[in-house]
Amino acid sequence: MADAERISWDHLETRQPTDADRAALRTALVARALEVKQHGWDPYRDAWTSGELADVAYLLQDTAMLEELEEHEGSVLTRYAGNLYGFNGARKDIAAGLVGTQEWFAAARAAVAAGG
Numbered sequence: 001m002a003d004a005e006r007i008s009w010d011h012l013e014t015r016q017p018t019d020a021d022r023a024a025l026r027t028a029l030v031a032r033a034l035e036v037k038q039h040g041w042d043p044y045r046d047a048w049t050s051g052e053l054a055d056v057a058y059l060l061q062d063t064a065m066l067e068e069l070e071e072h073e074g075s076v077l078t079r080y081a082g083n084l085y086g087f088n089g090a091r092k093d094i095a096a097g098l099v100g101t102q103e104w105f106a107a108a109r110a111a112v113a114a115g116g
Helices: 010-014 019-039 050-059 063-068 073-095 099-113
Strands: none
Touching (some): 010 073, 019 050, 019 099, 050 063, 050 099, 073 099
C-alpha cells in the first residue's frame, strides 16, 4: 500500500446538473410517489433505499414514514439539494435556506396532485 493512488472527489465538486437532469429527477420521484399512493409503502420498503423512501415520504408529506425512517425535513432537503444542484450549487442553496430545493419539491407535489 506504499504507493496507493489517492482518491479524488474533484469531479463531484464541479458536477452541475442541468434542467433536463432536474426534470428527470422530478419525473422519477413523482412516479414513485404515485406508486406509493396506489399501492402503499409495503412493496417498496425493501426495494428502495432508506434515502429514496425518505425522499418520497417528504414529497407526500408523510410524517409517519419520515419518523419511522428517523429522517426530518432538513436532512431530506439538504441531501436532495446535492442531486438538484451539484456540490457547489447545493452549498449555495443550503446557505440561502434551501429555497430552491423547497420550490422544486413544491412543483413536484403539484405534479403528484395532478396525477403525474
